[in-house]
Amino acid sequence: MALKILKPGLSTSIQDLGRPGYFHLGIPISGAMDRFALRAANMLVGNPEDTAALEAVFMGPQIEFTEGAVVAVTGADLPMTLDGEPVAGWTSFAVKAGQTLGFGFLKAGARAYIAVSGGITTKLDLGSRSTYPIGSLGGVGGRAIAEGDLLPVGAGDLSTAGRSVAEELRRMPDTPAKLRVLPGLYWNRLTEAAGHGFFEDNWTVAAEADRMGYRFKGGRALEFVDREQPFGAGADPSNIVDGCYSYGSIQVPGGTEPIVLHRDAVSGGGYFTLGAIVSADMDLIGQLQPNTSVKFVKVDMEQALAARSDRKAMLQKIRDALR
């Protein structure tokens, strides 16, 4: 069984849950930008949740199936058709050999996850099939999918067609999207007014938003507490002596436009980070289009952990419903 790529879409890539454990060597975690949606797609087709699938961003690919399989598409609202007939998202369906899956114009969200029973079985690099093009890791020889690719698929469970995730369990961002932030080590670099302003202001997703990071614009520039820059830090007040970045950390070069570091981000550098988006909300960022409105919401550790538990409970509900 294979997926024959008739049209690749914009930057459709193979992703699983990522490649943790190498960040200290500068190799990012990679993996699905919306892990919730990837897990749900795999559950629908009867795969282990960390199975590799396709992540399509803003526009869908066109795929021909060489053999029968069960398929599910979750995440973004991207209308799709099987041989021209509409099929529903967040629902598993059977495909026959020779049938073609195509997509229409994106309606909401940003990334769709296309899971197929048996999963994509390209080569593992450092324990993951996730595509990291800059490091030529995972994917199809280290790159996104291209026209004419034949993606190998394992043997799957063909009895899972017709299963669906209840609408209230399809986690997508609100409008405006609310992203919870846990202030971090360098929070004290900001003046009190700047700290308040960051959470009061309305932000929008900038054009520079991809798997490495999401940039936001529209809020006021940040003001920093005066200090003599330490040896090794640059002259700009947003500079620090190089430090580690975490997944979700928010750097603000020059104090103007915040950037949230995402799955393919660098692991360290010389910008202060004001805090981090809580892990539960990183999936929501993966569903933001450019020009989307965003509010940052300040939380403490207790609230961040509660958010993580809520997200886990929601996934467990899907698991229980599909068992």
Add this chain to the structure above:
Amino acid sequence: MADIQSPLPGTFFHKPSPEEAPFKVTGDTVAAGDTIGLVEVMKTFIEVKAETAGTFKGYSVDDAAPVTAGQTLATLGD
């Protein structure tokens, strides 16, 4: 009349670069496959191509305007 729609969300540009002329002006003949503009997203510029031939009737959105997927970018007449 045929609408040319944006294949994806981003920023729409009438010109190949700021110093150059727009891809098309009203009255131009358009062949299927002609590029009529660019959509920038994720630091990438994607060419928007006409799917049918016709006469260019003008852009429907301003140069450098934000657009959504499926939004009409330009119209073609017979």
